[in-house]
Amino acid sequence: MTATEPAIPAFPFATTGCPMDPPALLGELREDSPLTRVTLWDGSRPWLVTRHADIRASLRDPRLSSDVRLPGFPFLSAAQAEAIGESLITFIRMDPPEHTRQRRMLTQEFVVKRMETMRAEIEATVDSLLDEMTAKGAPADLMEDFALPLPSIVICRMLGVPYRDHAYFQQRSQMVQDTTAAPEEVNAALAELAAYLVRLAGEKAAEPGDDMISRLVTEQETPGHLSRHEVAGMALNLLIAGHETTANQIGLSVLALRQNPEQWDKLCANPDLVPAAVEELLRHQSIVPTGLQRVAREDMEIGGTTVKAGEGVLLQIASANRDPRAFDDPDHLDIERTAHRHMAFGFGVHQCLGQPLARVELQCALAGLLRRMPGLRITKTLEELDFRHGGNIYGLFSLPVRW
Ligand code: HEM
Incomplete structure (x- = not known):
């Protein structure tokens, strides 16, 4: 590097300042250098994109690929790169037309209408978890309980996965998300999860039930549209x-509201604001924390900068959601703003398939807590809380509360 060349920062960035805000460097880059190169663990130098408009346009652009098999795909750790060869590549890591074909097999499962029919059941689950928490008494760990x-x-x-096995797959799925884990550990966790789900799909084939894995087996595997391995891969993707995702969003949302008590009080007084609050909290x-990964299939321009074929692109949706060009006073949490242009669920063909479900879960969780525990408080300071740094999913390991 010559003295005139700007330094290329290492990515992922360390969290600096308030753990509830994206790293300060992201905000600086968004203003001064909205398309900038960063250095990854393997020395590769993908582009980091930080502005809302550039990210939105990129996520709509078919020249940016999600295919992890293409050279130049920006893996965020050795574990991610090595695990890919062995893992079950699902449609989240594919491009159309195969992406479209596989995603269509699941769209009916997550349509808004279907999710709304599940609302009462989700509310009942919220109530029974809060009953258990109340019966045990304070303090509780809001994450675990x-x-x-x-x-x-x-x-x-x-x-159609037995919940009694949750400790088994939760532990392994956390390992899969951990960008600091050794490749062997991630591969072992993936192999075990895959074997578990292949076995379960076999049981469903013998005795189908009214569940998604059974439908994938009977409607897709039996006629030859998917292999058993692909069914297991889809189930694994959905299970993780x-x-x-939703669990950590619940934790961060409650924490953010308690950090802004006037917003919590406003919601307690007017629960009709819950759906808008959920959107604002998602924003x-x-x-x-690490954004969405893509690789350019051909030379293209993003925000006026040329990105060459084979170069990696990291789209920082956390930064897009705090872009002052898209949201007034973006660092301020305001549950009454209209935050519907947020990009928490991505955008374009890969936009989150599970978002109708996540929304109903987040709304029911928040409404239940406000109704049952209006005096909820967090018993540790921000500095004392245990945040999940270094993974693909940000959040909290635990959130001690009293009410
Ligand atoms: C707060 C909760 C959630 C957040 C913030 C979230 C976020 C995201 C984002 C940003 C993407 C886009 C990835 C990309 O473009 O590369 C995505 C995709 C996806 N999400 Fe979610 N998600 C959440 C909950 C869920 C749930 C509950 C499910 C299902 C049970 C789910 C299933 C999926 C699937 C299958 C995809 C891949 C879609 C595709 O590639 O076509 N997500 N999610």
Whole structure:
């Protein structure tokens, strides 16, 4: 590097300052250098994109690929890169037309109408978890006693996975998400999860039930549209996406509201604001700290900068959600703002398939806590709390509360 060349920062960035805000460097780059190169663990130098408009345009652009098999795909750790060869590549890591074909097999499972029919059941699950918490008495760990079990119970029911096995797959799925884990550990966790789900799909083939894995086996595997391995891969993807994400979003949302007590009080006084609050919390608190990974299939321009074929691109949705060009006073949490242009669920063809489910879960979780525990308080300071740094999903290991 010559003296005039700007330094290329290492990515992922360390969390600096408030753990509830994206790293300060992201905000600086968004203003001064919205497309900039960063250095990854393997020395590769993908582009980091930080502005809302550039990210939105990129996620709509078919020249940016999600295919992990293409050279130049920006893996965030050795474990991620090595695990890919062995792992079950699902449609989240594919491009159309195969992506479209596989995603369509699941769209009916997550349509808004279907999720709304599950609302009463999700509310009942919220109530029974809060009953258990109340019966045990304060203090409690909101993550362990509420935020993790809620989405986990729901996705298990939908998939037809026995919830009694949750410790087994939760531990392994956390390992899969951990960018600091050794490749052998991630591969072992993936292999065990895959074997578990292949076995379960076999049981469903013999005796189908009213669940997603059974439908994938009978409607897709039996006619030859998917292999057993692909069914297991889809189930694995949903099992991981289905609980880690929403669980951490619940934890961060509750924490953000308690950090802004006037917003919590406003919600207690007017629970009709819950759906808008959920959107604002999705905007303000990102559980995807490393952003979305893509690789350019051909030379293209992003925000006026040329990105060459084979170069990696990291789209920072946490930064997009705090871009002052898209949101007024973006660092301020305001549950009454209209935050619907947030990109917490991504955008374009890969936009989160489970978002109707996540929304219902987040709304029911928040409404239940406000109704049953209006005096909820967190018993540790921000500095004392145990945040999940270094993974693909940000959040909290635990959240001690009293009410
Ligand atoms: C707060 C909760 C959630 C957040 C913030 C979230 C976020 C995201 C994001 C940002 C993407 C886009 C990835 C990309 O473009 O590369 C995505 C995709 C996806 N999500 Fe979610 N998600 C959440 C909950 C869920 C749930 C509950 C499920 C299912 C049970 C789910 C299933 C999926 C699937 C299958 C994809 C891949 C879609 C595709 O590639 O076509 N997510 N999610």
